[in-house]
Amino acid sequence: MMQIYNRPRRNRKSEFVRLMIQENRVSVNDLIAPLFFIEGKDTKIEISSMPGQFRYSTDLLVKKVKDLEALGIKCVSLFPAVDESLKTKCAKESFNPDGLNQIAIKSVKDACPDMMIMTDVALDPYSSDGHDGLVGAHGEVLNDETLEILSKMAIAQAQAGTDIVGPSDMMDGRIKAIRDSLDSEGFKNTSIMAYTAKYASSFYGPFRDALDSAPKAGDKKTYQMDYSNSNEALRELYLDEDEGADIVMVKPGISYLDIISKLKENSNLPVAAYNVSGEYSMVKAAAEKGWLNEKQIMIEMLTSFKRAGADIILTYFAEEMAKHLRS
Numbered sequence: 001m002m003q004i005y006n007r008p009r010r011n012r013k014s015e016f017v018r019l020m021i022q023e024n025r026v027s028v029n030d031l032i033a034p035l036f037f038i039e040g041k042d043t044k045i046e047i048s049s050m051p052g053q054f055r056y057s058t059d060l061l062v063k064k065v066k067d068l069e070a071l072g073i074k075c076v077s078l079f080p081a082v083d084e085s086l087k088t089k090c091a092k093e094s095f096n097p098d099g100l101n102q103i104a105i106k107s108v109k110d111a112c113p114d115m116m117i118m119t120d121v122a123l124d125p126y127s128s129d130g131h132d133g134l135v136g137a138h139g140e141v142l143n144d145e146t147l148e149i150l151s152k153m154a155i156a157q158a159q160a161g162t163d164i165v166g167p168s169d170m171m172d173g174r175i176k177a178i179r180d181s182l183d184s185e186g187f188k189n190t191s192i193m194a195y196t197a198k199y200a201s202s203f204y205g206p207f208r209d210a211l212d213s214a215p216k217a218g219d220k221k222t223y224q225m226d227y228s229n230s231n232e233a234l235r236e237l238y239l240d241e242d243e244g245a246d247i248v249m250v251k252p253g254i255s256y257l258d259i260i261s262k263l264k265e266n267s268n269l270p271v272a273a274y275n276v277s278g279e280y281s282m283v284k285a286a287a288e289k290g291w292l293n294e295k296q297i298m299i300e301m302l303t304s305f306k307r308a309g310a311d312i313i314l315t316y317f318a319e320e321m322a323k324h325l326r327s
């Protein structure tokens with residue numbers, strides 16, 4: 001008889017021992033719930049490519065946030081679906097203090113003062129070009145010229161009561177410019193979650209359906225990162241740290257676990273993972289066909305972000321996961 005001294009299976013022999021030695025767990029405190037909203041009252045419209053996700057009128061958005069708060073969720077990320085008629089080349093609706101986004105921030109803050117609100121600072125939901133920055137005469141997406149609008153946007157959002165701004169355009173010099181602008185207006189406590197390693201990804205398709213925000217021409221490859229690269233993510237990390245980011249993010253999530261680990265190993269800042277729309281929709285579609293067990297896949301996927309090193313997870317599964325964690 002062969003003598004086997006090391007038997008890893010001893011640590012898997014029962015549910016109790018497995019739970020005792022478990023290295024990573026998702027907590028409700030880690031979750032950020034992205035939510036879409038529209039103008040109007042008492043309306044919710046399901047996003048066809050994201051079953052279970054809706055565009056809420058602001059009154060129903062507030063109700064949804066209250067439900068999420070009751071489940072223990074600590075932060076929501078708000079995305080406005082802006083009427084086409086308000087979209088312009090210079091995206092001026094983005095910093096309108098009475099615009100949909102700012103009204104929604106105020107309404108949610110009034111109703112749920114403890115809930116943290118995160119908001120995106122990029123032009124795409126307000127731009128008639130569907131790009132994250134201003135578009136020049138030859139179709140090029142402009143870097144420096146866009147900064148003034150982003151600064152105005154961040155200030156308008158901070159005035160409305162946002163807690164965390166998320167510069168999501170993946171262009172250069174954003175964190176410093178926004179930090180300077182927020183500080184100059186007295187918003188020293190408004191945090192910045194940098195979209196540090198945001199890749200030019202086809203996983204964003206359903207999100208662009210939700211906001212009708214797909215680029216009218218070209219793609220986002222001159223500003224979002226090439227998914228073939230990983231060292232470039234470190235370069236972006238060091239810049240964002242220097243410029244004053246509070247939290248760094250990797251996006252998308254499931255195909256980018258290596259990037260999450262890399263950022264975690266190379267930074268002392270909290271790392272967030274964005275489990276994006278396409279990742280949600282793939283699971284939903286397969287589950288609808290009966291090909292995958294949705295709940296088990298959700299838990300496995302979200303746990304893998306923690307194992308990779310994520311401290312925070314933005315996910316459209318936030319509500320379902322919070323319910324699961326309660327049960």
Ligand code: PBG
Nearest residue numbers: 122124168203204207276277278
């Ligand atoms: C816009 C933005 C996008 C997402 C978050 N902010 C789309 C894009 O860059 O085209 C994607 C989120 C998702 O797919 O869930 N700057």
